[in-house]
Structure formats: C-alpha cells, structure tokens
Amino acid sequence: MYELPYDEKHPVVCMDEKPYQLLGEIREPLPMIPGSDQKTDSEYVRKGTVSIFAFVEPLGGVHHVSVREHRTATDWAEEIRYLVDNMYPDAEKIILVMDNLNTHKPSSLYKRYPAEEARRIIKKLEIHYTPKHGSWLDIAEIELNVMTRQCLNRRIAEIEQLRSELSAWETERNTVAAKVNWHFRTSDARTKLSSLYPTFTTAS
Incomplete structure (x- = not known):
C-alpha cells in the first residue's frame, strides 16, 4: 500500500x-527563570485515562487527532464516520491501514449506526490490517x-486542555502538510520478514 503513487x-x-x-x-511548579528551567515536583495526581485517535495520510500530509473518554467500538465507528464524511x-x-484491534472491525459500525448507514460508510473503505505482532508497520x-x-x-490534567493542545498541534501539522517518507520497501520485507512469505519450488 505504501508504494502506491499519490492519488x-x-x-x-x-x-x-x-x-x-x-x-x-500536587504542588505548583516553580516557574522558569533566567539560567534555570522550570522545576516540577516528582509527585502527581492521577486524573483518569482517555484515548487518543490519530489519522495520517503519509503522502497527502493530512493529519487528524481526537480525544475520547473511552476506546469502545462506538468510539471507533464515530471516528471512521468522521474520516469518511469530513476528512x-x-x-x-x-485505503485504510490499521492494526487488528477487536474494535477495528466493520461490525463496529453496525453497533453504532443503522445498517444502511453502516453499509454506506463501509463502501467507502478498503481496509488493510497490519500483520499480527507487526503493528509497527502502521x-x-x-x-x-x-x-x-x-x-x-x-x-x-484536564481532557479539554488536552483537546485544545492537540488541536493546535494538528493545525500546525496540517499547515505544513507534514508527510512521511517510508523507507521500508517490499524488497526489504521479503528479506526481514522472510518467514511470513511462502516458499515455492520449481518442478524439475
């Protein structure tokens, strides 16, 4: 997929x-002053966990990140609808590349939307999963x-602050249209991942 020309x-x-x-x-950090960095105490208070969703088009330089309170099938389905309808x-x-997480399935769309709407979204997608134990290929x-x-x-500390910070970061990434130069080619994969490729023998 990564060797396809931009389209x-x-x-x-x-x-x-x-x-x-x-x-x-727990304690307010000491502010930065000339000759000294900001001082932050090693103690902190936990304020919960959220999930960050990230989309990137390596050749087009398009980026999107969002923060959700959960990482359920419904959350994924809503993100995919945003991908299709807004992005x-x-x-x-x-052509969607992602790992094989249990929520990353077309069936998740049917859990969130009526069948007709789920089918509409799925028809816009060509899904490719990274190999098991190979999510680094994403x-x-x-x-x-x-x-x-x-x-x-x-x-x-706060989810709204996180959303604001990530929104600013996303805007900067999209403004410069930051792209990814992926160096790992099919020929490299056939060498490094040789155990995953079938071996053919020619009849004598």
Whole structure:
C-alpha cells in the first residue's frame, strides 16, 4: 500500500490509537527563570485515562487527532464516520491501514449506526490490517510518537486542555502538510520478514 503513487481519489490513510493518562500537579511548579528551567515536583495526581485517535495520510500530509473518554467500538465507528464524511468526502475509496484491534472491525459500525448507514460508510473503505505482532508497520504509530514528543511531553490534567493542545498541534501539522517518507520497501520485507512469505519450488 505504501508504494502506491499519490492519488487524492484513493488516499492511503493510517490510523492508530493510544491511551493517555491525565496527570495533575500536587504542588505548583516553580516557574522558569533566567539560567534555570522550570522545576516540577516528582509527585502527581492521577486524573483518569482517555484515548487518543490519530489519522495520517503519509503522502497527502493530512493529519487528524481526537480525544475520547473511552476506546469502545462506538468510539471507533464515530471516528471512521468522521474520516469518511469530513476528512475525505470526495474520495472514491479510502485505503485504510490499521492494526487488528477487536474494535477495528466493520461490525463496529453496525453497533453504532443503522445498517444502511453502516453499509454506506463501509463502501467507502478498503481496509488493510497490519500483520499480527507487526503493528509497527502502521505509519500512524510514527504519528503518535511525533505527537508524544512534540505535544505530550508534560503533564496535562484536564481532557479539554488536552483537546485544545492537540488541536493546535494538528493545525500546525496540517499547515505544513507534514508527510512521511517510508523507507521500508517490499524488497526489504521479503528479506526481514522472510518467514511470513511462502516458499515455492520449481518442478524439475
């Protein structure tokens, strides 16, 4: 999928999700002053866990992240509807790459929407799952790692603050149309993942 040329009518989109723990301060950090960084106490207070959904189109430079209180089949279904109707309303088919999580199934759409609506959404998708134990092949994992380094490298206590911070980060990523140069090619896979490929013998 990653070797396909860019096609705005058939975008290749990767998605992934990660849990995030909201953390508050027990003591107010000491502010940064000339010659000294901000001082943050090692103690913190747990304020719950949320789920961050991330979508990235590696060749188109399109990014979207959202924060949800849960990571249920319904949450995934609503995110996929947003992908189809808001992010790519004019696409003929969206090639969707993701890991094989139990909620990442077309059946989740039927749990959330009437059958006719679920079918409409599914018809816009061409789903490809990463191999078992091979979720690192999902480019959305790279997106989550970049997001963590650039936006989540500090404590965030409230879900609305998290949404605001990630919205600003998403806007910046889309403004510069940040793309992903994926170097791992099919020829590399045939070498590194040789055990996954069938072996053919020619008859003498």
